Amino acid sequence: MLIAIEILLNIVIFWDKNMFQVKLVVATALxxxxxxxxxxxxxxxxxxxxxxxxxxxxxxxxxxxxxxPARGGRRHRFFFYLKYFLLN
Numbered sequence: 001m002l003i004a005i006e007i008l009l010n011i012v013i014f015w016d017k018n019m020f021q022v023k024l025v026v027a028t029a030l031x032x033x034x035x036x037x038x039x040x041x042x043x044x045x046x047x048x049x050x051x052x053x054x055x056x057x058x059x060x061x062x063x064x065x066x067x068x069p070a071r072g073g074r075r076h077r078f079f080f081y082l083k084y085f086l087l088n
Contacts, residue, residue, distance in 0.1 A: 023067040030060045 033056050
């Protein structure tokens with residue numbers, strides 16, 4: 001039910017402002033994946049499913065984090081250090 005409300009909110013915002021809010025779409029996708037994680041029955045053979053859900057959660061979480069405006073230049077410093085460690 002919560003996912004349906006968020007999708008409805010996405011549609012209303014799109015009709016009202018004629019634009020997509022990436023943050024809201026990503027939050028809806030995160031909610032759907034979290035629901036899938038909770039509902040899934042795990043067995044011994046479900047390792048690929050667990051890895052896939054983990055990768056999706058990581059990708060959506062990173063996307064959501066990048067959509068939030070940075071405060072105090074923390075994100076800029078993070079990418080500076082990431083670039084520094086990857087290139088050296």
